[in-house]
Amino acid sequence: MGEGVWAISYWELAIRIVLSVAAGGLVGLEREWSNRAAGFRTHILVCVGATSIMLLSIYGFSEFADEANVRMDPARLAAQVISGIGFLGAGAIMRNGFTISGLTTAASLWVVAAIGLCVGAGFYFVSLLTTFVVLFSLFLLNRWEKRFFSVKRRQKLEMNVCCQSGHLGEIVRLMETNGVVVVEMNVDKKESSESEKSDNRVNVHFKLKIKDGDMLVKLVDQLATHPYILSFRQLVSNPA
Incomplete structure (x- = not known):
C-alpha cells in the first residue's frame, strides 16, 4: 500500500471488520429477539458491507494516490451506501390494511450502515456512541414507550x-x-x-x-x- 494517510495495516483492517460485526450484531440481536424480518445476520451483513465499502473507498485505491490526474474522494462510495441501503429498508416495511409495520427495522438497517461507515473510516467514538444510542432506543425506550403510551x-x-x-x-x-x-x-x-x-x-x-x-x-x-x-x-x- 501507499504511504501516509492512504496506508493502513492488515491488523487495523481486521480490527475494523470485527468491530463492525460486533456493532451490527448487537443491534441485530434486538431485532431477532423481537422476531422481525431483518434480524441478527442481516444487520451484521449490512454493517460489515458498509465497513468494507468505506475501507475500499479510502484505502483501496491508494496505489493511484500519486497519479497526477487522479483525485481521491473517500466519500464517493460511502455516499452510494447511504442511498443504496434504501432497497433493504423498503423490503422490511410491510403494509397490511390500515397497518404499516417494519419502520423501526428499516431504520435500524439504515443506522447500522452508518455505523459500518464510521467504523470503516476509523471514526470509533461516533460508531460506538451510535451503537449505544441505538441499543438504548430499541431496548429501554421501547419498554418505556409501551408502558407510558399504551393507553394512547x-x-x-x-x-x-x-x-x-x-x-x-x-x-x-x-x-x-x-x-x-x-x-x-x-x-x-x-x-x-x-x-x-x-x-x-x-x-x-x-x-x-x-x-x-x-x-x-x-x-x-x-x-x-x-x-x-x-x-x-x-x-x-x-x-x-
Missing part, C-alpha cells in the same frame, strides 16, 4: 356483521362493557358484495382505545364467538 395506542378492527336492527348497538355495548373505548366507527357499504347486501351484511371499521394486551385478548375471544359477527380482522396500529 389505537387498535383497528374490521368486521363483517349482520345488519339487523339493534345488532350493531349490541356489539358496541359489548366492547364498552369490556372497558374498550370506541373512538370511531365507519360503516362501509361499498366494500360489501351483492350477496352480502342481499343477506343484510355490512362491513364496519372500528377504531378502538384499549389499555393493555389482556383486555384486547379478552375482547377478541368474545368477538370470535359472537353470533352477529360473521368475520373480523384485527389491525394493530403501531408495530415496530
Whole structure:
C-alpha cells in the first residue's frame, strides 16, 4: 500500500471488520429477539458491507494516490451506501390494511450502515456512541414507550356483521362493557358484495382505545364467538 494517510495495516483492517460485526450484531440481536424480518445476520451483513465499502473507498485505491490526474474522494462510495441501503429498508416495511409495520427495522438497517461507515473510516467514538444510542432506543425506550403510551395506542378492527336492527348497538355495548373505548366507527357499504347486501351484511371499521394486551385478548375471544359477527380482522396500529 501507499504511504501516509492512504496506508493502513492488515491488523487495523481486521480490527475494523470485527468491530463492525460486533456493532451490527448487537443491534441485530434486538431485532431477532423481537422476531422481525431483518434480524441478527442481516444487520451484521449490512454493517460489515458498509465497513468494507468505506475501507475500499479510502484505502483501496491508494496505489493511484500519486497519479497526477487522479483525485481521491473517500466519500464517493460511502455516499452510494447511504442511498443504496434504501432497497433493504423498503423490503422490511410491510403494509397490511390500515397497518404499516417494519419502520423501526428499516431504520435500524439504515443506522447500522452508518455505523459500518464510521467504523470503516476509523471514526470509533461516533460508531460506538451510535451503537449505544441505538441499543438504548430499541431496548429501554421501547419498554418505556409501551408502558407510558399504551393507553394512547389505537387498535383497528374490521368486521363483517349482520345488519339487523339493534345488532350493531349490541356489539358496541359489548366492547364498552369490556372497558374498550370506541373512538370511531365507519360503516362501509361499498366494500360489501351483492350477496352480502342481499343477506343484510355490512362491513364496519372500528377504531378502538384499549389499555393493555389482556383486555384486547379478552375482547377478541368474545368477538370470535359472537353470533352477529360473521368475520373480523384485527389491525394493530403501531408495530415496530
